[in-house]
Amino acid sequence: MFVKKSMFTRNGKSYVYYKIVSTYKDEFGKNKHRVVKHLGKLSEEEVTEVRKVLKEQSQLGARNVVESVEIGAQSAIRLPQEVPQFILHDAKLLIYEPFVQKQWNVTEVDMLLLVREGTGELFMDGKKVVLKYGTVVYAPSGSGMYVVNTSSIPLQLDRIAFDVIIRSGSPAEKGTYLPYSVQRMFQEPIQLQTPYWALQVSQELEDMQVSSQQQDVFKRQILFYTMMNMILQNTGEARPPEAHNVIEHAVTLIHKHYRDDLTRDQIAEQLGVSPEHFSRLFKKEMGMGFIDYLLQFRMERSRELLQLSRANVQEIAQQVGFQSQYYFSRKFKQMVGVSPSTYMQQPKTYVTLDAWVTSSLLTLGVVPRIGFINPWMMAHYQGVLSQAEFKPIEGLDEHGAEEVKALRPDLIFSNVHKQDIAWIRTLGPVADFNLEKMDWRAQLRFIADVVGRQEEAEAWLQALDQRIAAAREKFGRMIDPEDTFLIMKIVSGKIYVYGDLRSLGGPMLYQGLQLPPPRIVKERIIDAKLLNRYVSLAELSEYSADHIFLVNYESNWQEGAESFKVHPNWKKLAAVRKDQVYDVNPDIFYGFDPLSLELQLQEMTRRLSSHL
Numbered sequence: 001m002f003v004k005k006s007m008f009t010r011n012g013k014s015y016v017y018y019k020i021v022s023t024y025k026d027e028f029g030k031n032k033h034r035v036v037k038h039l040g041k042l043s044e045e046e047v048t049e050v051r052k053v054l055k056e057q058s059q060l061g062a063r064n065v066v067e068s069v070e071i072g073a074q075s076a077i078r079l080p081q082e083v084p085q086f087i088l089h090d091a092k093l094l095i096y097e098p099f100v101q102k103q104w105n106v107t108e109v110d111m112l113l114l115v116r117e118g119t120g121e122l123f124m125d126g127k128k129v130v131l132k133y134g135t136v137v138y139a140p141s142g143s144g145m146y147v148v149n150t151s152s153i154p155l156q157l158d159r160i161a162f163d164v165i166i167r168s169g170s171p172a173e174k175g176t177y178l179p180y181s182v183q184r185m186f187q188e189p190i191q192l193q194t195p196y197w198a199l200q201v202s203q204e205l206e207d208m209q210v211s212s213q214q215q216d217v218f219k220r221q222i223l224f225y226t227m228m229n230m231i232l233q234n235t236g237e238a239r240p241p242e243a244h245n246v247i248e249h250a251v252t253l254i255h256k257h258y259r260d261d262l263t264r265d266q267i268a269e270q271l272g273v274s275p276e277h278f279s280r281l282f283k284k285e286m287g288m289g290f291i292d293y294l295l296q297f298r299m300e301r302s303r304e305l306l307q308l309s310r311a312n313v314q315e316i317a318q319q320v321g322f323q324s325q326y327y328f329s330r331k332f333k334q335m336v337g338v339s340p341s342t343y344m345q346q347p348k349t350y351v352t353l354d355a356w357v358t359s360s361l362l363t364l365g366v367v368p369r370i371g372f373i374n375p376w377m378m379a380h381y382q383g384v385l386s387q388a389e390f391k392p393i394e395g396l397d398e399h400g401a402e403e404v405k406a407l408r409p410d411l412i413f414s415n416v417h418k419q420d421i422a423w424i425r426t427l428g429p430v431a432d433f434n435l436e437k438m439d440w441r442a443q444l445r446f447i448a449d450v451v452g453r454q455e456e457a458e459a460w461l462q463a464l465d466q467r468i469a470a471a472r473e474k475f476g477r478m479i480d481p482e483d484t485f486l487i488m489k490i491v492s493g494k495i496y497v498y499g500d501l502r503s504l505g506g507p508m509l510y511q512g513l514q515l516p517p518p519r520i521v522k523e524r525i526i527d528a529k530l531l532n533r534y535v536s537l538a539e540l541s542e543y544s545a546d547h548i549f550l551v552n553y554e555s556n557w558q559e560g561a562e563s564f565k566v567h568p569n570w571k572k573l574a575a576v577r578k579d580q581v582y583d584v585n586p587d588i589f590y591g592f593d594p595l596s597l598e599l600q601l602q603e604m605t606r607r608l609s610s611h612l
Contacts, residue, residue, distance in 0.1 A: 084180045088224040089161040091205035096149040104146045104553040105492045111139045118155035121148045128395020134195030138186030158202040201227040247285040259321045264290045299335050304429040313340045348410040357413040359593035364453040440592045468512045485515040486545035491553040496532040499525035505589045508600045518545045540569040548575040551586050582607040
């Protein structure tokens, strides 16, 4: 492979761009060139660096282009690297009975879920996937999800668990295999056109017992690769990949540089295509011209800033790429319908993509038009919900995304850890939040500031603090000061112990009620600022406490999910011996929104009072 320089002239102006080209022989034995990667415009220093890297990789003997390396500030090339290897773990049939209570699970390795029979819904990372015969969903390692059977017959899923590794191309790490992400291969759920054969192969995998016989190991791996090939044949791109890649890069540049004096010719030059060809490609891919898209994007960002920042209209105009406040205001009124100053004062339409945000807004007396909400919350908020139109959703599928976009919301509240913010911004202005940087009080105050309900937030916080103080006084008379308290979660057959951050009642138990954890929890989890820690059965006895709040997510992923209760180390725990293990509702204890916190306080008070 080598770097090739190309030049063309359009309207009297010369354009220079670069690409990586490989050589091959056609059927007549003639040398031909194939474009491996369009690089666009590069400086001489960047061209020299690309050639150097290609030479080094050629000397290493690598053959396949699979990995990107950043060149300078904006250019990227694909360098030769090894082929990723897929290693099968196991294949198992999961059965969800009709209308059974949802089960929360976390994946330890990469997984594919194939729907064999029935219908249902899968919720993962803030998205809802409708499950039906032949649907394939990819779940990367560490994904939290739950599946709901929505039909009157059992929902059957084939779960294929595997690892993906790749040999490092670094000379210092030659021969070392590293984890490899294949998320790009499965960005969206796949609907198999002919599911029968893939499910047949999956069934063979499930029927084959894990064996130490080498021929069986090979056969399982061959069947696995056969099934993967059948699935990936359904992921072909309908659009010409080269055109799609050019416009995808263009949109990325717009989102990154919309504040600058951006022109069509600049983008086209950067991408190494003529301005006219770029305009045609952009309109075909995006459904609107470059100027219209840039203007629309700037307007959406300005609507964000008008709600989230304390900047004045002139400052916001400059922040989104307008030099003239007058021109910005005129365009804003033309596209939004009112002037920026009027927009800031008028009622807003909100969408929430996290249940704790919905709960926070409802506590403050604000009803979003569309929002994630846990079904058990609906009855608690019936009074405020009856005052305005509200559509509950549990996940954002394609239909839901279209509804949000058609609503033209003023603001979409979105969790940076659960949603693709770049994609969410295609639906409307976004207020993104990072839960790792705010405690639950700061989160409520942030939302209150955005929607102008600061007084309501402070009143609620004061009332909750009074109830917490009353509970602390009560426990001070009832509880032995030497007693310790622990929060334990069981999910997918594994044990996790929680600290005082965010979830599972930690903030209420340790920060609010100020009940002491075991020393090991304080040192290894709370002081280390960890959300939780996995604890094996072998070390479980080290986490003994006088009281345990147990959040047990029952799962059909593991056989004998309750087996930890017969283990000797479980029976050694002080809370087990004293009969002070409190099984609590996972729905209530999972959250850290205002309603969840109130109910956690009630449940902790009730359970501890009944045992003391």
